[in-house]
Amino acid sequence: MKRISLAAVVLVAVAGAAVQVSAWGSTGHRMVGVAAVRALPDDLPAFMRTPGAVADVGEFAREPDRWKGAGQPHDRERDTAHFVDLTDDGHVLSPAAMTLDQLPELKSQYDAQLQAAGVDVNDAGYLPYAIMDGWQQLVRDLAYWRVLNAAEARETDPGRRAWYRADRQRREALTLRDLGVLGHYVGDASQPHHVSIHYNGWGDYPNPQGFTNSRRTHGDFENGFVGRTTRLDAVEAAMRAPALDDVALKPRVVAYLKDSLTYVVPFYELEKAGGFRDRDARGAAFATGRLAVAASELRDLTILAWRASGEASIGWPAIKVAEVEAGSIDPWLSMIGDD
DSSP states (O other), X not given: OOOOOHHHHHHHHHTTOOOOOOSIIIIIHHHHHHHXXXXXXXXXXXXXXXXXXXXXXXXXXXXXXXXXXXXXTHHXXXXXXXXXXXXXXXXXXXXXXXXXXXXXXXXXXXHHHHHHXXXXXXXXXXXXXXXXXXXHHHHXXXXXXXXHHHHHHHOOOHHHHHHHHHHHHHHHHHHHHHHHHHHHHHHHHHSGXXXXXXXXXXXXXXXXXXXXXXXXXXXXXXXXXXXXXXXXXXXXXXXXOOOOOOOOHHHHHHHHXXXXXXXXXXXXXXXXXXXXXXXXXXXXXXXXXXXXXHHHHHHHHHHHHHHHHTTOEXXXXXXXXXXXXXXXXXXXXXXXXXX
């Protein structure tokens, strides 16, 4: 694949407008989205792999950070999606609460169990549910796209064909947006501060190694160091091989978060050793590695969403995607809406 700079991708996205690229919420999240989409295989739909799609997903990967500041209840409900504060042994905020392995199926059940344990979900965060919700939405998007694409190709009525084409184009735009939003939360989950009670300095916990308690720790890493030291080509080069085993969604998300939790202490050890000053190569390697893990996971989740979409049922009355693609049923009423 031809290598292009992140700056070039940004220029595609903003059509030449000036952009300030800094912070995990800009540089890091954009890199995750761009690297993931550029790594998608050729058997995924072409609309997801164009230069414009790469740029769009990179920008949409920043979107949940740009939602902030709308007021209440908007902010409180959405801001807590960006993190889950885990104790060192993997409990949600408190030893009295569940571990990641014990996450219930529904967020409402999660909230209730946390409250029963004396934990406020607004303090704990609900990042695993944001990732699972985002992936399931992407599956729905791709399932609808499959049906629209197949129906448009076969339809002989000009009016219906025009509607299918327009709705397919709408779905393509929505899919890229939803992929970017999923990418944001996948990116958040790769950042150790977003999965730990030690999210901005070690905090008021036993600290025998004397790790920093500076309240600038999180921001200095995201807002300055990442922007100074990370490069798109390095992130792409560090991406892992695809991991596409047929693992249920929740166990996969739990494993991803638990892996990120193992990087909390190494982060603080490296910070103590001066690894995040200036352009230190040790810190750059750490940040690059975390971004590469996120880009790899987003690529893999996208591939898995595409595969799952072929087995879905959509519309009303419900129709099977596979039957539409095989040409055995007419999806018109289910797609236009049988009121």
